[in-house]
Amino acid sequence: MSDSQITVATSVHEEVRNPALLHHFATEQQQRDASSLGMWIFLGTEVMFFGGLFCAYLIYRLWYFGDFAAAAQTLNSWLGMTNTIVLICSSLTVVFAVYAAQHGKRTMLLASLALTLLFGLAFLGIKGMEYREKFENHHVPGASFSFVKTVPGHPDEMANPRHAEIYFALYFIMTGLHALHMIVGIGIFIWLLTMAWKGRLTPEYNTPMEIGGLYWHFVDIIWIYLFPLLYLIDLHK
């Protein structure tokens, strides 16, 4: 299975291994497969990690539906929608980047990576705006939390502020953890951009691009679950 080994320069008796091929792997295919499987498994652990939060959220939302709906309505769904589109576009640019790397298209690769970064930063910027608005409205759980609002669809019923505080606690933890993963993703893509600039992502070896892309897609998917769960409760009321 050594079809993908590269011979570099004119070596005397052995085929010289691609420097990117680590010593403990027999072939590049094996290294690629291992890296890919490793990233998939890591993403599996991330699913379980966020899963605990989703579980807590779902339970409390079932119990305190009205209060959660009231709290959710204070989020700006338009900003949330924008962020969703931003992330979906960023996943698209990631797909382009992977394609470009696989086909040796340097300009396309650099442009796609840069765009992905831009989209990621845009997402964080919008998130920051949302957080600030929450802070200004005293919706951040803690000593200065205050929440006075009626339950959607029940104009004579005030939402329970303690339950709303649980909503916001979960909101901040879930979106905060997600944002943290975004920041890590941005770091990974800056690194990838550097590698691409130095010409180290080639059709023969672009594993970092592939697994970096997997990670980014995953972070995107988490948001695609977060958005409707957190933002879109009883919007019609």
Next chain:
Amino acid sequence: MAGNVDALYIFLLIVTGMMTLLVFTAVIYFAARYRHRRGVPAEQIDGSTHLEITWTVIPFFVFMVIFLWGAVVYFKGRTPPRDSTEVYVVAKQWMWKLEHAEGQREINELHVPMGRDVKLIMTSQDVIHSFFVPAFRMKQDVLPGRYTIAWFHATKPGTYHLFCAEYCGTQHSGMVGDIVVMEPAQYEAWMSGGSTGPLSASGEKIFAELGCATCHRSDTQGRGPNLVGVFGKPVQLEDGRIINADENYVRESILDPGAKVVKGFKPVMPTFQGLVSEEQLNALIAYVKSLSNAGPAGPKTATAPERAPAPGNTGTKGTQVE
């Protein structure tokens, strides 16, 4: 009741004892009999599907028997009989406060008559505790924010250990007490000395003091539902659900009235969170029960506890009635 637990225990001792003997004998025998000897190689035996199936299926059936027996015992233990005498328990770091329906208060001691079913309605003021009486083979965690139920039926007079069995802080091992089981005559004598009147009477006083009667009138003109005959019966809520009016429901309605509004009423009841103590809550619940004059256990409450209150905020969502 304890006898049931012991019977299952002995059965398990026998079964597991036999299993242990079997394994130990086999291991020791084989280890000795097949000790390595020169010129006698080991015989390579890959396996035997027959054997595998046998020793999978047989244990499985034995386990199912144990499961069923255990389930039956458990079910009984979590189903207090109707017309049990009720005792309210409030656990706090690090003591047990008990209040009989007739009003006697005790700390770390519970006097009960023998031969009577006693149902405990328990809550905690702070952290999770657990009410454990080894002699009765009975244990139930006591949670803050909701009620849990346990019951027992003492058959022999005597004094029995009461332990807290869920770690609760510094004096967890000091949270011990006694269950004093008395002959019925002795119990009556003990009861008549020093009581502040039945719990429900104190509840009635609190009901008036806190202004509950203003809205919860005994006619249909009040802004709140008439509470006569409510306890232990199904209640239809404004969102269409039907739940059972048990202890947790009454508690929740006092502490978080917006959670389950009765159909046809507006959500205008103020919350009493922070304004009533656990003991006062117990008294109010006893009072509301007394308004159903079917006694402490209405026709539906006997089934309520085993459907065990779904975990809820300050109370529970009551129990769904099919």
Next chain:
Amino acid sequence: MSTAIAQPVERENYLNTQYGVGSWLLTTDHKRIALLYLASITFFFFIGGFFALLIRLELLTPAGDLVQADTYNKLFTMHGQVMVFFFLIPSIPAVLGNFLVPMMIGAKDLAFPRINLLSWYLYIIAGILMLHCILTGGVDTGWTFYTPFSTEYSNTKVIEAGLAIFISGFSSILTGLNFIVTIHRMRAPGMTWTRLPLFIWAHYATSIIQILGTPVIAITLVLVVAERALHLGIFDPKLGGDPLLFQHLFWFYSHPAVYIMILPSMGVVSEVIACFSRKRIFGYSFVALSSIAIAVFGFLVWAHHMFVAGISVYAALIFSLLSYSVAVPSAVKVFNWTATLYKGSIHYEAPMLYAFGFLGLFTIGGLTGLFLAALGIDVHVTDTYFVVAHFHYIMVGGALMGYLGGMHFWWPKITGKLYPEGWARLAALIVFVGFNLTFFPQFILGYLGMPRRYFDYSHMPEFQVLNVLSTAGATILGIGYLLPMIYFLWSMRYGKPAPDNPWNAAGLEWQTQSPPKTFNFDEEPVVTWEAYNYDEIDKAHPEEVHVVG
């Protein structure tokens, strides 16, 4: 191939290929990382053991007179946390697994050697944080840190301990990830799944639990820390939260965690019994599949820790039923191991003595699990010393015996030295006796009603006799653990040099040098034989197979 004559000149191997602290702290060699782990977990074992000693000393008398109540509460908490998270969970996978998994499948290293090193560093960082927590006041919530006590009422260093465990969890996750990818992708040609040693199957199953379960306790810890720091209400009923939600989230990991602790040990036992009976494990595929079954079923039973916690009767019924299902594969394994002895050619070296010990003690521990899974009985014995005895039988009588057996079995491979066999057999015996004396009385104590986590039982002085027996046993057990420490260290300097395969054992790891070279194999092996081909081995080497050190 087995020779008892010392090599005149030491061959190059992974230990002597480079010297210096840097070469160890920056190594990516899975074997060196295994030794780094060995040192660290042994350190934490003795810390946890020291706490256990203090606990047992306190319980010699009914009165709480040795330490104060708060101190005692910290002792049992930290004994649990250190032993579970810093000893048992890493133990076999991080030491024996790291060392052997690549070698057993014919690979040069794990799939991700640098992540392996990162794993160790995460463990160390977590360990330092935990040590700091212990030294600056400790934590007293119990290792289970139930809410709202841990989030609202405890005034000890819950956040610090929580963070330490959080970090150690990632160490565990990365190890599991590494093993799964390695086993999938790095097997040598000819090493098919059905030729894998059962040790590998066991670690594969363990790794599945590690990657799926550990993240859940990680997020639970995040929630607890957040709640405690910011006074949120996720688990506090006064603020609308639910303490039972914590318990569900906690046990969702912590139950499978116990299978993380026992499965690798079962893998060791398979290897040892096969070698010292000179035959293939009876029912290989059933044992392999049982490992996977235990991993899968293990995720379905968590609420059996909550039967009296306030869950509904129906939930309790379901979890009790499922708990019996997870008992079946464990029983199947015990039967298969026992059947392996039949018509074997059995040797009594120390590793085998530990395997025998495992068989006996795991059987007892597992059977007492049947008591606990029975709802009617559990109501009585949960939160008493019955449970304490049950889990110590499995974790100490099972997992730790397996660990010690494995350390003895592979010691010649790891160090190139032989341990002293006589002392090893004596230590095994002492451990077995001490263990039973420590923990068997606790079953009785539990059924009689002694609750756990009690530092003062002066209300029930009738429990003293059993407690004294237990403490006496603990002392003996302690001696049993100190002995291997001493003679293992002694053997590293003064032990007889070991042959490459002192036991004439099957398995690719034994085809390497003792100690192995850095890259394990000179040439990638090509496997054409089944696992445990002892008939072929013994035909080729009809002489005595065991080597007495």
